[in-house]
Amino acid sequence: MQIERIPALSDNYIFLLHDPHRKIAAVVDPAEADPVLHHLQTLDAELVAIFNTHHHGDHVGGNTKLIQHYPNLTVYGGAEDQGRIPGQTVFLNAGDQVQFSDRIGDVLFVPGHTKAHIAYYFPPQNSDEPGDLFCGDTLFAGGCGRLFEGTPQQMVTSLNQFRNLPETTRVWCAHEYTLNNLKFALTVDADNLELHNRFQDVKLARSQNQPTIPSTIGLEKRTNPFLRWDIPSLQTAVKSHDPIQTFARLRGMKDQF
Ligand code: ZN
Ligand code: FE
Numbered sequence: 001m002q003i004e005r006i007p008a009l010s011d012n013y014i015f016l017l018h019d020p021h022r023k024i025a026a027v028v029d030p031a032e033a034d035p036v037l038h039h040l041q042t043l044d045a046e047l048v049a050i051f052n053t054h055h056h057g058d059h060v061g062g063n064t065k066l067i068q069h070y071p072n073l074t075v076y077g078g079a080e081d082q083g084r085i086p087g088q089t090v091f092l093n094a095g096d097q098v099q100f101s102d103r104i105g106d107v108l109f110v111p112g113h114t115k116a117h118i119a120y121y122f123p124p125q126n127s128d129e130p131g132d133l134f135c136g137d138t139l140f141a142g143g144c145g146r147l148f149e150g151t152p153q154q155m156v157t158s159l160n161q162f163r164n165l166p167e168t169t170r171v172w173c174a175h176e177y178t179l180n181n182l183k184f185a186l187t188v189d190a191d192n193l194e195l196h197n198r199f200q201d202v203k204l205a206r207s208q209n210q211p212t213i214p215s216t217i218g219l220e221k222r223t224n225p226f227l228r229w230d231i232p233s234l235q236t237a238v239k240s241h242d243p244i245q246t247f248a249r250l251r252g253m254k255d256q257f
Pocket of ligand 1: 054
């Protein structure tokens with residue numbers, strides 16, 4: 001399975017999963033249809049599935065037109081998103097599995113950004129390869145999604161599921177927000193040398209219009225303040241000793257940043 005990034009709208013990424021031998025493809029969170037259709041044409045592949053993480057327009061905006069072009073495709077989404085994802089055919093709960101080509105993905109229930117948000121984790125096929133996490137707007141490189149329909153407690157529980165994945169896991173998040181996220185991170189985790197180094201890397205990449213996605217779980221655990229609610233220096237920065245309160249205060253500060 002090959003994974004390609006298709007930039008969409010102003011800062012979204014649509015991820016295209018491709019099996020060149022079977023000539024099939026799937027997309028994660030198609031913000032728009034046209035760039036996907038164009039890409040499928042160049043690959044000479046048939047679209048067989050849409051994997052939606054949540055119902056927001058910048059993640060499902062391409063569903064209807066893609067279904068018109070490929071009426072037999074399967075549209076996956078969270079069970080609690082029933083009625084909110086156009087054309088949804090499969091309603092997934094935590095612990096369910098999905099398949100594309102020869103990869104099996106685990107469904108994680110990760111409410112917080114929305115009440116129905118799910119993520120897809122495809123474990124590696126061989127021990128020397130990384131797994132792949134499609135996390136929508138729950139975790140971002142250097143940041144996390146806003147809490148539109150969930151509580152800080154829910155979001156910490158959701159993000160903690162990601163923290164428990166292998167460090168090599170590739171993180172395919174749905175937006176190119178990394179540079180701004182790291183600017184905020186530096187304001188609350190100023191003594192983190194690896195964060196400073198990452199900021200320089202990301203600044204250079206963005207100045208050359210290079211994507212910063214995928215990240216890895218290990219890098220996020222070491223440099224993303226929204227996975228570091230139990231690190232003493234971050235708790236000190238927001239004047240709390242409580243993990244959930246630390247997370248909530250960080251999220252509140254970021255909302256104002
Ligand atoms: Zn969203
Ligand atoms: Fe989004």
